[in-house]
Amino acid sequence: MAELSLLNSQLLERKVESEVIRDDLTAQLKQIKAEARKEVVSAGFSNRQQALQHPRILYDLMLMAEIQGYIDRYKNKIGFYRVACDRIGYLYQRADDDLKIVNTLSGMKVEALALQAKQLNETYLAEAQTILIKPDLIIVDPPEKIWERLISGH
Numbered sequence: 001m002a003e004l005s006l007l008n009s010q011l012l013e014r015k016v017e018s019e020v021i022r023d024d025l026t027a028q029l030k031q032i033k034a035e036a037r038k039e040v041v042s043a044g045f046s047n048r049q050q051a052l053q054h055p056r057i058l059y060d061l062m063l064m065a066e067i068q069g070y071i072d073r074y075k076n077k078i079g080f081y082r083v084a085c086d087r088i089g090y091l092y093q094r095a096d097d098d099l100k101i102v103n104t105l106s107g108m109k110v111e112a113l114a115l116q117a118k119q120l121n122e123t124y125l126a127e128a129q130t131i132l133i134k135p136d137l138i139i140v141d142p143p144e145k146i147w148e149r150l151i152s153g154h
Helices: 002-043 048-052 055-100 107-129 143-152
Strands: none
Touching: 002 048, 002 055, 002 107, 002 143, 048 055, 048 143, 055 107, 055 143
16 A cells, blocks of 8 residues: 555646647747747748748747647656555545444455556556656657648647
8 A cells, every 4th residue: 555655646746747848838839939939920920931931930830840749748657646645545535434444344355456556566566656658659740730830829
């Protein structure tokens, strides 16, 4: 039970850290979008082709795509941590309830709970230690797609 409690608190910490990073990235993305829109207006670009040939705007679009890719991965991680905490919380509560009435449980049921706790611990322990975001799994949209979002105001 102590291992489950520790694992749950570590995963909650990673979830909060992920939320802070996601929020920071979102703020950076908004700032870059504003900068890119300002540049588009000041340069008077009327179409995507003109904008994509401007080095500063192209760089901003590529940067926005990469940041959005990381934001999406952190959103996924936050969901992962939420599910993990729910699963661990459920098992912890179930184990706590069962231990309260341990005199009516068979040894097999206690062993099954211990096995489930061990499996959850093995499943989530690496993720509880540090936030694992693999850069090679980041989906980065092409500048053209980011341009369309920028122009549409999204």
